[in-house]
Amino acid sequence: MIPFEYLRAGDPAEAVAAVAGRPGAAFLGGGTNLVDHMKLGVAGPDLLVDVSRLPLDRVEETAGGLRIGAAVRNSDLAAHPLVRERYPVLARALLSGASGQLRNVATTAGNLLQRTRCPYFQDVTTPCNKRVPGSGCSAAGGYTRYHAILGASEHCVATHPSDMAVAMVALDAVVAVLGPGGARTLPLAELYRLPGDAPQRDTVLEHGDLIIAVELPHLPFARRSAYRKVRDRASFSFALVSVAAALDLDGGLVRDVRLALGGVAHKPWRATRAEAELRGGPATEDAFRRAAEAELAAARPLPGNAFKVAMTRNAVVATLRALAEEGR
């Protein structure tokens, strides 16, 4: 770990100014990802601006939706009565992530901004385009079991580890950002980037941009929603694949649907093709399977993760099937 300065910001504007004015500065939330990376030598900020105690720790009701402060802890968000009532997919995604201890300190914005995961990214003795742009990708020809099957590039095949973000992407979440140039909002799905030829950038945020809140829009049928996470261990392990889904049925037909996938790409993957395939169609297992296969037609599995294609398809079908049965 290299030396760094520490500043506890008094308000969001001060935090933004402090980071924007220093190229090596970084925001510190719960620290469950950044501090690990500092220990490993993956990250070396020279100034940490602590935003975890800013007054951004409220969950507020909006017109049928919720506004979640950036500093709301994962445990608190999962336990919030309105989250559990209106967006069970989010509560379940949160509870399937990390461990109880980690959820108690991890923040909403920090969860969104976790770096993508790859063993070579974390091992500073190996080449990695994300850590050292242009140095090469060690995962190419290497160990790729946890890696992407969708949207990867020759420069990076890492996957985004958040469970919460998968649920939020499915729920059409919007992110409120305060930057050096002022405040703005953008859909969460547009926050994340695919690696392309600049895998060092996980998101479209500029240096100094601070996430203030996440807004969940009114989505009544999300009351029937579910998150399924397939992993090696029953607790505290990352998703091999995961599925966030909400289903709106009209008799035997799909009136509307939200579907997002985790563990398959550099970002939480909104399954828009599958959604289009499903809308207006029959709520049957065959239709669910065809929709999953339509989404996965673009999959380009690596030598170590071909299993993820079938696993994702099966997880999608099982999730939608269960939601459809609940609705009958």
Added chain:
Amino acid sequence: MKTETRTSLGVGASAPRPDGALKVAGAFAYASDLWLDGMLWGATLRSPHPSAWIRSIDVGPALALPGVFAVLTHEDVPGAKFYGLEHADQPVLAVDQVRYQGEPVAIVAADHPETARRAAAAVVVEYEVRAAVTDARRAALDPACPLVHPGGNVVRHQPVRAGSAGSGAEVVVTGEYEVGMQDQAFLGPEAGLAVPADDGGVDLYVATQWLHVDRDQIAPCLALPEDKVRLTLAGVGGAFGAREDLSMQIHASMLALRTGRPVKIVYGREESFFGHVHRHPAWMRYEHGATADGRLVYVKAEIVLDGGAYCSSSPAVVGNAASLGVGPYEVENVWIDAYAAYTNNPPCGAMRGFGAVQACYAYESQMDRLAAACGLSPVEIRVRNAVSQGSRLATGQVIDSPAPLAAMLGELAAMPLPGPPAYAPSGSRRQGGSGARARGMIGTREEPDPRRLPGGVGRTTRGEGVRRGVGYGVGIKNICFSEGFDDYSTARVRVELLGGEPHALVHTAAAEVGQGLVAVQAQIARTELGVDRVTVAPADTSVGSAGSSSASRQSYVTGGAVKAACEAVRRRLEALAAADPGLSLGELLDRYGPVEETREYRHRPTVPLDPVTGQGDSHTQLALCVHRAVVDVDVELGLVKVVELAAVQDVGRILNPLALEGQIHGGSAQGLGLALLEEIQMRDGRVLNPSFTDYLIPTILDMPPMRLSILENPDPNAPYGLRGAGEPPTLSSTPAVAAAVRAATGLALPRVPIRPEDIALAHTG
């Protein structure tokens, strides 16, 4: 001497452990908590490459940092440059080449741990990277494979030849099996504190498994006589074999002697994965021949173990894999070749089960294949071939104490099975109803408690696609060191008056590594001496060697030594009492003063296996454990929930029921971990998951309740008739879980750990 009333916490009682409450409360002092004013902190620079020449090392930039007191390389090793448990082939610090990722190259002492780490990082090492040898099968069997060490890549090849090569079998089954690299995953990282002494020697406080074998390796490297290297056991946070080899001992001692200051070294979690040996990965090819009614005619096997970069205890691991490679079954004709090979993977050595684990997974998988081929149940095929007292092993050794395997299997099979699954049977997808509610289901939609289902709280299923399977596993493990090793322990016992009450002090060098030996030693003293108040002194090298806390041997050997020393004390007290009849023990001690005796205890001698035929009475004691596993498998997603593990183990004599059950639970959990989760992921000689985030050990949600039956058929050769108990459950739980998953899925599953994709891909293409 008046007859004493029997103490309540003697042999057979669940005597509480003096360290237990402290550990649970977080108040126990582990080696990483050691502290002396003015001490320095050591750090280790490790090779980033699995194989490379070292062209140069420049310590100048590290020495230039303020707060740095010493930066040492191989040139600074005062004495022997190499050490090792069986062969001194491992450099204290790399000389001109590195043979595995993480090999120590230079060490630093500084006044702050962070300064020490930065200084280590500032050492400039010029490497010339070489191609790494990472395929153990090639290293062992292909003469064209590049050499890791000049003497050849085969660490040991041990054949076993009995009877004649296979003929007369009516049924033949073959299989190739693979076991991944398991880590001991102890919680307390490698740690110790070296203190320079006025006599030019060093006092080392360290978490280890065997103080004297550490000393015997440290002293030559420091160019010190043994009496100037004094070790005291510091708090050990788990071992499981990983502390049998040296880690930071010589390094801290070198830095302390060089700087004249106490030096503490504590490995971080990631470093710990590079700081100790692992369980040997194995590739095994088996062929079993049997009669049509399932009686074994012959077994052929080739077992290749990846020894990694240095020898460690690989030769003894090979001896176990070879001699126990058939399992606890009677078979006339045996043809086994077991190898360990050098590679540029991490060194592999001792881990709970020690070579017997890998073979057990393979031979038990074979027994299930044979059962299927013969149309017999898994229990019946095992019963028909089970050893018993008087049976002859493939090595020619006769089992001369109780080995009631058939009865154990019968008892296991008769145990009630766990209740029906917490979900609707296959084919029905609707959930709920009063039955579901009655079984304690949670949630608002009458869905089953997800913790009972594959996938757990990931809620991957509510019962659809889930199939149940039941599997059996049987294991046989040698207890104590084998193959002619002079295996002994030493105990000093002193009885005296303290505060007017008789008190016994038990002093051995035996390492308490979490197994509960410290309680058992006191229990033995209470029983033998009739004294309630017993203190077990800290383990150190001021008393003779106790041997290693491994091979399930300490209750046997150190227990035997404590018993012998107590008996010697008791005889002296009885002589005094005879001369002075009518006095109580307290009065005798008051009149005659303390009574102290020291005794060594050895188990029966063993002999090395014949290097050509593998024949010989190589083991002193053999222990059996049998497991039944019940699993639910989500075949769509490949997720496994172990619903129950049941076990029957014969321990000869129960010394401490609570500690024993803990050992069986823990060993079973470690075996479950190997079956389903635990593997160090290696690629091209690099470790890819050196953390407890990525190296997955079972959590309480992965480990099911256990049903135990513990038998006490005494071994007449052992103290109290006991039989070592820590390792056997680790063997048999792995194949039992694997067999249950096979039963649920119909898949071959020839490799552990079994991963979700091994199941889901096979089912869905």
